[in-house]
Amino acid sequence: MYAVIKTGGKQYKVAAGEKIKVEQIAADVGQEIVIDQVLAVGNGAELKVGTPLVSGASVKATIVAHGRHDKVRIFKMRRRKHYQKHGGHRQNYTELEISAVNG
Template identity: 40%
Template sequence: MYAIVEIAGHQFKVEKDQKVFVNRLATEEGKKVSFDNVLLIGDGDNVTLGAPAIDGAQVSAKVLKHLKGDKVIVFKKKRRKGYRVKNGHRQALSEIVIEGITASGAKKAAPKKETKKAEPKAEAKPAAKKAAPAKKATAKADDLKKIEGIGPKIASTLVEAGIATFADLAKAKPEAISEIIAGVRGNHVTDTWPKQAKLAAEGKWDELKKWQDELDGGKA
């Protein structure tokens, strides 16, 4: 059995016991993590498609270790301008091992019911129902840009790593946050971000605003 699943903003084809390198996850080493945005499951000749995700399907994995990828050199040059800039980048990654693929509640793909004309219409209704949970998921995400020092690029990077709410950010350690946003250009001070997020999660906006007026780019 294999599955195509979205992990940290990228799609992977995975099988049981397979090791995969993904963008840095907020989960600690040795702990288990699950991904429910499963797009396809294949088991021999049987293939199940999602619309876009398969309802009830899940891929479970275990975080083996956190590491950095190979260095990538980015060199920019402008002819006759004397402009040369050389930067290096190492992507923050997590190595995980796939422990299981669960397909409970999954609905069969449309090609299995080609002989029945009424079936495609019946499948259109579950697809519409599946779209509703996706809206709920985005509604639960918080605007991380309200934290002093976090811009649009950093906010999207944190969401891809699994930190989508103020509560998630409040639980993260500054060192782990720095590793996640290592690829974002600039000098970012993450020391106060979890404390700011905790105030935001508790709805203490007046206290947070007063403190942010004293901060400079997230630095006390």
Template identity: 40%
Template sequence: MYAIVEIAGHQFKVEKDQKVYVNRLSAEEGDSVEFDNVLLVGDGDNITLGAPAIDGALIGAKVVKHLKGDKVIVFKKKRRKGYRVKNGHRQYLSEIVIESITASGAKKKATSSKAEAKPKAKKETAKAAPKATAKKASGKADDLKKIEGAGPKAAEALVNAGVDTFEKLAKETPEHISEILSEASSRLAHLVTDTWPKQAQMAADGKWDELKEYQDKLDGGIEK
């Protein structure tokens, strides 16, 4: 039996006992996690397709360890401008092993995965009191687009996850920020957030000149 499941913004074809490397999850090493966004399940000649997900299908896995991926070199050059920038990036990853594939009838545990439970709880809170949340955001929310590398979509994803001020963003880890963005949209999973907490701390402290000087040394939020 095999399945196609979406995990942290990416789709994977998985089988039982298979090891998979996914974008960093917030669960601790050794924790059991479950994923219910199963798009397809195949068992011999029997194939079940979701619309888009299969109701009741569930993938059970265990977090083996957290690690970094291979270094990727990003080289930028502008002709006749003397502009040459070389950056390296290593993606934060989690190694998981697939323990079970349930085609139907499964019920996801409320606290089965920290990576899944935390965003879900925030969405439920926002749904229960939309007027109160909107009022709070409009009165105290900061313009997170001032963070180098954070565009409108990324800022919106952070606000929806409850990270709506520079002070809150400064307390987050780059791994958790990347997780929030990946869960909001697979198109945000590529963003490098290593410098975001540092930038946010400068903004929260009102050190705008220092922040501007620091951002001049960045390229898309990445240190040159």
């Protein structure tokens, strides 16, 4: 059984036992959370799609860790104008382990 969930403005296809990295969630490590924004639930050839959410469906997950992604380097330059600008960005994430898909 799998589900398509929405968290942090993005959509993820998840199944029980998987680990995923999502946008940072304000919760402690080891805490169990319930994600109720489920867009679709599938089981083999059967697929239940919500409009926009599947009523009564939820996904249980445990927070494994918090961290930061690799640095994204930003370099801006205008040729022949003596303009160069360097920057970088590291996005925070929360690693989740999916324990159950209820749908």
